[in-house]
Amino acid sequence: MKQILILILFFCSFTVNAQLTPVNKKLLLTMEDSLNLYSKKMVMAQDPSTRFYADSVFIKKFVQALKVPGSFEYAFDSVKTVSKLYAPDSLFRIYTWEIQKDESYFRQFGAIQMHTTDGSLKLFPLFDQSDYASIPTDSVRTNRNWIGAIYYQVVMKEFNGKKYYTLIGLDDNDFTSTRKWIEVLYFDANGQPVFGGDFFTYRNEDNKPEQPVARFCLEFKKDAKARLNYDKQLDIITFDHLVSETANDNSKYNLIPDGDYEGFKWSNGKWVHVSKIFAEQKLKDGEAPVPVPFRDDDGNPLN
Template identity: 50%
Template sequence: MRKLILVIYGCLALQLSHAQKMDSVHISKMEDSLKTVANDMIFNKDLEQRMQSNQKFVRSLVKVLEKPYSYQYKFDSLQTISIEYAPDNAFRIFTWELELNDNYFRQFGAIQMNTKDGKMKIFPLFDASEFTEMPWDSVRDAKHWIGALYYKILKNSYKGKDYYTLLGLDDHDFLTTRKWIDVLTFDKNEAPQFGAPIFQYKYDTIKVQPPVDRFLFEFKKDGRARLNYDPELNLIVFDHLISEKNRPWDKMTLVSNGEYEGFQWKEGKWVHIPNIFANQKNNPNTLPKPKNDSEFDLR
């Protein structure tokens, strides 16, 4: 009887393994189609064609992710969209952007959860940036997401709660570029929530920053200002911005001056550090130089 059970178990395991392998073959073929549609969605010069390809891409992506154990498939050839994994591999996020008229951009995305049974569990993300004047001031669900192309996910925990910090890019419009530090958590129903009141400015000499649920970093178009996580410093590091025309409120005039600010995780908060290299003038070996920005470039 024991031998019979082992034989049956072995046959079932072989069938399951074969099925997963067959799914990978099917997904690979579907990926080729996704790649073609994604390229047209990004690079086609005709707006209507880009919009149609975007709709087709959304439908095709959902169809692919419906395949059993699709989370295990890496989609390595989809270079025109971003696929970022949580550090604990609990989920991954697909994000991409569509260029509309006058160089205005809208983001799209989906969170795919890593389920034990291989069944699809996704949360579509709907960009609501254009429907709010203050996109930094609220906690939002997936239907009211502040869109960004994510290039880094960090994980921190505090008092039993997990916080996933998302670093993202928004090409925004022809005047400015935006980068975001957002925070992703999951509520009691395991639904995603974006934003959290955990940004503090207690070390700033002048407390001018209002409470925010996500951090906006906006600067002159093509200014190439840096915002990324530096593992050696264990900080989120970003360029200090100044106005070229003495108009600090005018985002299209803001450029880097070669100094750096940052955020440090402390007791469940991202605490702002106004000048993380303030002591380097007297002691240049105090801290290592920040790394080059490793975010992707779609164009």
């Protein structure tokens, strides 16, 4: 009975330490004021050197804040220039942001904060190596050679008992084009983050990329406002079908949406390409539209 009581007391204290205490919350609130100041400077300062200096100060102060026990639960609501996304199962929280040097140069920064039972910090910094990737879609990567993006959605899927986290994000890229990304993140047997892999299936050769893809990129004309989002109700990733606005040039900076939508549907551990999501339906008088079953490009139903 004494041993059981000791175990109960141990786990109770363990749980209390994992929570964000009022004292630590007050401390983080104070630290957040400084984070907010530097996060604004790293985006809004007129001089690029000031922006990058503010970013370096922000990173140091942010890591200090994350070291406060229970910081995983703290919202950092006022730091609006940083994307803060929880995994659906709360395994981790991913932070991403972007610094602009000039109209032709953007760099992303980020970190993955893992949930820990004792509230201590376990952090994986993300190092953007996009500048050194001639084909950024072609390789599996780690947090140290990450293809940068500001993530705005995270979707969790499971296959054969393993969890996969699909990250959807934005890269302002340069003055001619914008990129949006679909990146699959998972954790290996040692708990290390892995970005990318054999997760995208194309059944129609007309839509299949020339190079194998470890991640999906939608690149389009600057300010064309192409959509790429996960639709929870449909359980599908949808994105604009792009066409060139000029007859003779299919360069990425000429691609714009044409009103049709493509997508990816999760099936058997893969994101399976769907070439046309919203198929046209001819309705008789009095009929209501009904969802069209999702099929791959061979016409097979996707469960």
